[in-house]
Amino acid sequence: MKLxxxxxxxxxxxxxxxxxxxxxxxxxxxNSSTYKSVKKKxxxxxxxxxxxxxxxxxxxNIDRQKYNHTAKTTDAQKSSTKQAILNKDFRQAVNFAFDRxxxxxxxxxxxxxxxxxxxxxxxxxxxxxxGEEFGKVVEKQLVTYGDEWKDVNLDDAQTTLYNQEKAKxxxxxxxxxLQKEGVQFPIHLDYVVSQTDNSQVQQASSFKQxxxxxxxxxxxxxxxQKLSDDDFxxxxxxTDTAAEKDYDLAGGxxxxxxxxxxxxxxxxxxxxxxxxxxxxxxxGSNSPAITAVDFGKYAELLKDAxxxxxxxxxxxxxxxxxxxxxxxxxxxxxxxxxGGTPMLQRTVPYSRAASWVGTKGTGTNYKYLxxxxxxxxxxxxxxxxxxWLKEKAESNKKAQEELKNHIESK
Numbered sequence: 001m002k003l004x005x006x007x008x009x010x011x012x013x014x015x016x017x018x019x020x021x022x023x024x025x026x027x028x029x030x031n032s033s034t035y036k037s038v039k040k041k042x043x044x045x046x047x048x049x050x051x052x053x054x055x056x057x058x059x060x061n062i063d064r065q066k067y068n069h070t071a072k073t074t075d076a077q078k079s080s081t082k083q084a085i086l087n088k089d090f091r092q093a094v095n096f097a098f099d100r101x102x103x104x105x106x107x108x109x110x111x112x113x114x115x116x117x118x119x120x121x122x123x124x125x126x127x128x129x130x131g132e133e134f135g136k137v138v139e140k141q142l143v144t145y146g147d148e149w150k151d152v153n154l155d156d157a158q159t160t161l162y163n164q165e166k167a168k169x170x171x172x173x174x175x176x177x178l179q180k181e182g183v184q185f186p187i188h189l190d191y192v193v194s195q196t197d198n199s200q201v202q203q204a205s206s207f208k209q210x211x212x213x214x215x216x217x218x219x220x221x222x223x224x225q226k227l228s229d230d231d232f233x234x235x236x237x238x239t240d241t242a243a244e245k246d247y248d249l250a251g252g253x254x255x256x257x258x259x260x261x262x263x264x265x266x267x268x269x270x271x272x273x274x275x276x277x278x279x280x281x282x283x284g285s286n287s288p289a290i291t292a293v294d295f296g297k298y299a300e301l302l303k304d305a306x307x308x309x310x311x312x313x314x315x316x317x318x319x320x321x322x323x324x325x326x327x328x329x330x331x332x333x334x335x336x337x338x339g340g341t342p343m344l345q346r347t348v349p350y351s352r353a354a355s356w357v358g359t360k361g362t363g364t365n366y367k368y369l370x371x372x373x374x375x376x377x378x379x380x381x382x383x384x385x386x387x388w389l390k391e392k393a394e395s396n397k398k399a400q401e402e403l404k405n406h407i408e409s410k
Contacts, residue, residue, distance in 0.1 A: 001366065018344055024371060025345035030109020039111075045344050047381040048115045051156050052339035053356045055121050055264065056253040057332040058191075058207070060085050061280035063289035066246040069235070070190050071223035080183045081248055086292045089174035090187070091330035092148065094220070096167035099210035101159050104336050106202035115340035119154045119161055121254065121332065122264045122323050126356060129316045131397045134261065137317055141324035149328065156337065167214045175219065186221045192235065192247040195226035200251070222249075242277040242285075252278045252332070256357045261319035262306060263357075265326070269302055270295040279331060298325050312403060346372045349384035354392075 004023070006014055011029040015038055018026035028038055028046055039046065062085055064078075072078050084090045105113035124135020135154045142149045148170060153160045175185070191207065193200045201224070208222035225247065227235075235246040252275060256263045267275050269283065270290050276283040281290055290296065305318035326332065348370035353360050360367070 015344075021346075024347055025343055028342040028344060030112050030342060031107070035109065042344055042375070044377055044379075045375045046342050047345065047349070047376060047378055048112065049339050049341045049343065050354070050385070051116060051118065051123070051337040053123060053126070053256045054253055054338040055118050055123065055334060056251065056336050057121065057334045058249055059252050059278050059332045060091060061245050061248050061250070062086060062293055062331070063242065063280040063287050064245065064248060065243045065280075066235075069192060069225045069227060069231070069246050070188075071221075071225070072188050072190070076184050077188055080178075080185070081187050081189065083181055083183050084174070084178055084187045085248065086289065087174050087178060088293070088329060089170045090178065092328075093167050093171035093174055093215060094189075094211055095161065095330040095333050096148075096163045096170060097211045097214035098207060098333055099162050100335055101162070102210060103203050103206045106206050107199045108340075108342075112340070112342045114157045114159060115342070116336040116338075117157050117159065118334050118337040119152075119156070119158060120323055120327060120334055121268070122261045122319070123337065123356070124155050126256070126264075127259065127261060127316050128393070128396050128400060129320065130313050131393075134316060134320060134323075137320040138323045138327065141321050142327055145324065145328040154327070157340070162210075164214050171215050171219065186217065186219050189220065189222050189248045190225050191222050191249045192225045192227060192232060194229050194232040196229055201226060236278075240277065242280050242282045245278065245280050250278070251335075259357050261316060261323065262302075265302060265319060265322050266306075268298075268326070268332070270299050271302075293329065293331060298322060298329070301325055312400060345376050345381075346374065347376070348372050349376060349381045350388040 004017075011027075011032045012034045014023065014026045015028075015034065017023050028042075029035060064082060067078060070078075072081065100117050101113045104116050108116055120135060120138060122134060122138075124138070125133050127134050129137045139149075139152065139154050142152065142154070148166050151160060179185075191204050193204045195201065204222075204224045208224060211220055211222055235244055236250055239245065254264050254267050254275070267273050268279070270276055270281070271284060273283045281287045301318065301322040305315060305322055308315040308318055352369040353365055353367045359365060
């Protein structure tokens with residue numbers, strides 16, 4: 001086996017070396033200038049990998065303290081934005097107005113945009129509950145929060161969260177209530193990005209376009225704050241206190257450490273969540289914002305789920321209830337996952353090891369990988385994928401049944 005490093009600066013060379021047999025697989029860049037020619041030549045061979053465990057999202061700052069990077073010019077605008085963000089109907093309006101497919105297309109291209117979409121923090125197929133996918137259990141619990149969640153499909157690669165009618169209906173409710181509280185419109189949302197990350201800037205611009213188009217720029221204005229790398233990192237990744245989070249909206253994400261829904265959901269626990277402060281409040285604090293958005297309920301759901309150690313199905317169902325609460329709250333807006341990459345390959349589909357967590361499930365793990373003499377066709381890859389998913393579901397169900405014999409009741 002020979003590994004070759006490529007910095008991505010010349011996507012055409014990758015395809016050429018794949019053609020002449022130097023590479024066993026090659027990533028296709030849908031937004032590159034060479035994509036049309038690649039699609040013309042390999043249109044029957046482009047395949048899309050599975051979506052992996054990393055979940056990305058946009059998160060609201062529910063208790064912003066700093067305003068060094070803002071388009072707001074008055075205290076009234078600052079307080080109005082804070083009050084709006086604390087209003088669940090407002091957050092849901094933004095959630096439903098967010099065209100995630102257009103957002104994903106900024107990096108993946110139109111053809112591949114839906115292939116990376118993720119609608120929940122916990123991947124919908126991460127675990128199963130009595131043979132049913134986790135996401136489907138969440139959907140059943142989600143509809144109990146209101147009619148706005150009817151017909152929402154939380155599976156990966158689905159676009160049903162984007163619904164202009166629902167967005168406008170939720171915003172109308174929010175505006176009526178907020179005006180009674182003296183809130184001034186339009187609401188200005190500072191969305192921070194690194195000015196050197198062109199993809200990030202384009203995604204923010206896409207978010208701005210869809211939200212303002214659906215809700216109206218006279219109601220909501222997304223102010224994109226393009227910062228230097230240092231300034232951006234200092235108010236996002238490099239600070240470990242909520243007070244330094246100088247934004248209304250910013251990106252975040254989570255990589256699972258172990259295969260239990262808690263690995264995702266506990267990260268946003270208001271009690272001890274490791275990235276809870278991304279939402280503008282330190283975990284364990286007594287900020288009024290925690291009460292205002294009813295984060296205490298989420299903490300109770302997590303505590304109840306974590307206490308269940310004798311019945312795995314019951315435990316997962318309780319975590320599904322926590323995910324349903326988080327989805328309904330719209331405090332975070334899930335966007336995309338890693339994986340789902342368009343590529344060409346001369347490797348047997350799904351022959352390598354796979355896992356949601358750990359290094360065994362990454363694209364750089366080559367154990368069991370088999371090579372193919374011919375370039376794999378899309379139809380053959382898709383057939384293998386369907387077969388693999390079916391076998392995986394059966395294997396997961398069997399493993400969970402066997403696990404019951406290893407759990408001791410208290």
